[in-house]
Amino acid sequence: MFFYLFIFLNKHKRKLTKIISLVLSICLFFFSFAIFSHNDKLSTDGKYIGIDISKWNKEVNLQLASQEIDYVIIRCGYTSLSDGKKTKEDPYFKQNLKQCEELSIPYGIYYYSLARDENQAKKEANFVTNLLNNKIPPLGVFLDLEDEKFQGDLTNNELTTVATTFLENIPNQNKKGIYANHHWWSTKLTDPQLDKYIKWKARYNDKPTLEEEYAILQYSQTGSIKGIIGNVDLNIVANKYW
Secondary structure, eight states: OHHHHHHHHHHTHHHHHHHHHHHHHHHHHHHHHHHHHHSOOBOTTSOEEEEEEOGGGOSOOHHHHTTTOSEEEEEEEEEETTTTSEEEEOTTHHHHHHHHHHHTOOEEEEEEOOOOSHHHHHHHHHHHHHHHTTOOOTTEEEEEOOOHHHHTTSOHHHHHHHHHHHHHTSTTOSOEEEEEEHHHHHHTSOOGGGGGSEEEEEOOOSSOOOOTTOSEEEEEEEEOOTTOOSOEEEEEESSOOO
16 A cells, blocks of 8 residues: 555656645745734835824724734823813723724824923823823823914923923833924924934825934825724834834
């Protein structure tokens, strides 16, 4: 029996080699695809793709979205001018955070600020600290400074004080940053004190360019991602830091 098996294998050696090679190639393809699908979804120019989400995006399916993105930055809360400058939790924060944790999606959080002085900045920081409940977002905690109507008249020094006060009153976080648009970064947030923080800039362009001093670039407000109804903000990161 073994003799005939040996004869058969020897006779069809070339065909069997081709079949084995084909099977191995197919297995390697699917293995590589699986790794790519569950790790980094690099853009064509080698940058990491992410989204930032809030109540404006309503309910999102991050399991579907994770097929196209590498990370999520979640709004945890905001200061409401209509309610007497009360600090408020974003109504979708907890469920967005839960999805990220369950799906092992790297995430950061941000807070939309209306602070004009140290006292308000501390109040916002304490609110965020309580929301985090000792969680440490891999991408960091960000202060969103962009309200032209309510903060646009502050001097550069006053805005720097607001930013540093907020971030320095967020304990136990080794990654902290500031989000602002291109104009604010260029004209208002210019103090070297801010260089120690992660810089996240919004500037919309069909061909986004991420300058060296900025870690994250929000380059579109009209992105389309699986699992999200309507438009969503798109971001790129050149150097993975989480």
